[in-house]
Amino acid sequence: MHAKTPAGRTAGALRLSARPLDALSASAPDAAPDPAADARCARNAAAAAALAAQVAHSADGSEAALRALRAALADSQAAAVAAGGPAPGRDPSLNSAADDAEEPAVAAAREAGWTVVSCSTTRRTDPSASPPVSPPP
Numbered sequence: 001m002h003a004k005t006p007a008g009r010t011a012g013a014l015r016l017s018a019r020p021l022d023a024l025s026a027s028a029p030d031a032a033p034d035p036a037a038d039a040r041c042a043r044n045a046a047a048a049a050a051l052a053a054q055v056a057h058s059a060d061g062s063e064a065a066l067r068a069l070r071a072a073l074a075d076s077q078a079a080a081v082a083a084g085g086p087a088p089g090r091d092p093s094l095n096s097a098a099d100d101a102e103e104p105a106v107a108a109a110r111e112a113g114w115t116v117v118s119c120s121t122t123r124r125t126d127p128s129a130s131p132p133v134s135p136p137p
Contacts, residue, residue: 039088053068071109079101
């Protein structure tokens with residue numbers, strides 16, 4: 001896979017997302033994750049999801065895929081804002097905005113028939129909020 005293609009960028013983003021997620025989950029399995037690290041993981045996962053949505057949309061081209069791509073891009077932007085700034089992952093309003101942006105992204109991805117993996121701060125720190133992985137359609 002060429003790194004400059006959407007598929008190559010997606011593969012790279014997924015690899016980059018997986019390492020910190022593994023480290024975060026292994027570092028303190030019974031403790032709440034560090035908010036900054038959690039926000040970075042959510043940002044990386046949202047960016048990877050946006051790239052995957054771009055690949056899927058280019059292959060599918062349907063209106064549902066376009067809606068899912070747009071929602072994934074909005075989610076990625078909100079996650080990036082929440083992970084940045086002077087208090088990464090610690091601003092409740094930015095975290096809430098990122099979580100709120102994830103909801104339509106997840107719904108649009110499911111509508112497009114895609115498998116959904118969720119990585120928002122709320123869901124990572126409150127497992128009862130929603131299941132982290134949805135079953136394939």
